[in-house]
Amino acid sequence: MAVVAGASPSPHSERAPRRPAGAGRFVRMSKHVITPPGEDFPRWYQDVIQKAELADNGPVRGTMVIRPYGYAIWEQMQQAMDRRIKAAGAKNAYFPLFIPESYLTREAEHVEGFSPELAVVTHAGGKTLEEPAVVRPTSETVIGEYMAKWIQSYRDLPLLLNQWANVVRWELRPRLFLRTSEFLWQEGHTAHATEEDARLYAKHIHEEVYAPFMRNELAMPVVLGRKTARERFAGATNTLTCEGMMGDGKALQMGTSHELGQNFARAFEMDFLTESNERELAWTTSWGTSTRMVGGLIMCHGDDAGLRVPPKIAPIQVLVMVVKDGDGVGEAARGIVDELLDAGVRAELDDRDTAFGRRAVDAELKGIPVRVEVGPRDLAEGSVTIARRIAGGKTSVPLAGVAQAVADALSTDHDALYADALQRRDARMTSVTTLDEAAEAAATGWATIPWASVGPEGEAKLAESAITVRCLVLPDGSVPRSEDEDDVLAVVARAY
């Protein structure tokens, strides 16, 4: 068996010649088709999105066309998230895209936070609307209105809703997947009888839905923490966040859960009668994750050769490639696809009439975890060649052992991706004690610094150099109940 360097080829120049399995001679390897990430990370990100056919810019500034392969990745994320959300007890519903402008203005902080990025419909049906309709930037307000209508008694609580929808926030500086004026997301909205119940539910979503999803499906080791007042959601009393580290050391907020206190309940008169027949305002929460996670996935796992998709959410886990048709190769390849599909593996056949090298590079760009290469030479030996995108290398495997080899590969690849990401994060995380040191550390990664020595003033000062407090954590990695607890640490970094 020959080993090839698939995982981390040298940047810039052409890759060193490699020896494919079964071939006794050197072959010319593909020159890099994308900008190396170490050379220009933003450029690399764009190259990956284009070459892996994930998305295109939309015709209106800030909008995005999600292409089939990119959308397939989102669908995988959706499915996994939806399962977890339902397991947490929330039910899906759908609320309208258009929201009366007056709803937004009912919660002072909320409207203040969102007004700069609202898209407002003033004309429709050929005339000026009596009341403008806001295109939802989030649905707290409409959902609050209806929750108020549905909740009468403590017996109606908790009310746990979720919706999959598009939302619009007019962006000044759009970036595919990370910041677009329209994006797709999931927004959960819940109402509870007590503050404690609301707090625990937001925490539950955060720690038992979001974080496990990111770790177990996306293979991303996120840091869970609490947002500072400055970074908190408009109208929330507390915001929890999952922060992921990207390949360039910058942070990306991958998901947030908010405790909204009684702010929205008050604004929408969401009250209920308690067991003792007293009127009380409900306590609400909201929580969301979006297509931004696709951007996070790219920037967390991608490498010189393109995207690397974690097996659990890979739309195509295994690409079975017909190397050269004839001698029963096509039939054998189809047989392997069927066998894998039967075993529950997302497998696809590649028998395109394009040069083999091109198809192999294409699969690498798209980050397909495993390729099964079937050619006459393999079949003559009763075997196939398995190429690994994440671990790298090619192995010859007997036909009868393909399903097992694939299963093993997919499971170890997930762990390998997670380990890579964790290693990078730990390597780039520095513990410091002064603002200057924090700023220095943030040039290449993240810094942790006692929150007591930062505070709102230090936070504002860091912001001048584009550095933000991503979240507050406790030394043991748990989430502080308040900013004022002892030993609270601030995680500071540059962020997307």
Add this chain to the structure above:
RNA sequence: CGGGACGUGGCGCAGCCUGGUAGCGCACCGGCUUUGGGUGCCGGGGGUCGCCGGUUCGAAUCCGGCCGUCCCGACCA
């Protein structure tokens, strides 16, 4: 929205300084050739040079305005 860079076939670029009716690589189409890592050769198609206006006999080229993209900043999932 502020600072910077850039807009020329689908993508990446040259041409602009020194105006004279548009070129290269990749991609695409056809043929042959090859198929175990972006095959090779031959032949093709495709661009009102971002938009609007100005200068000029003549503008991709000079001038002004606008729009867009990317980077940095303020805002954000």
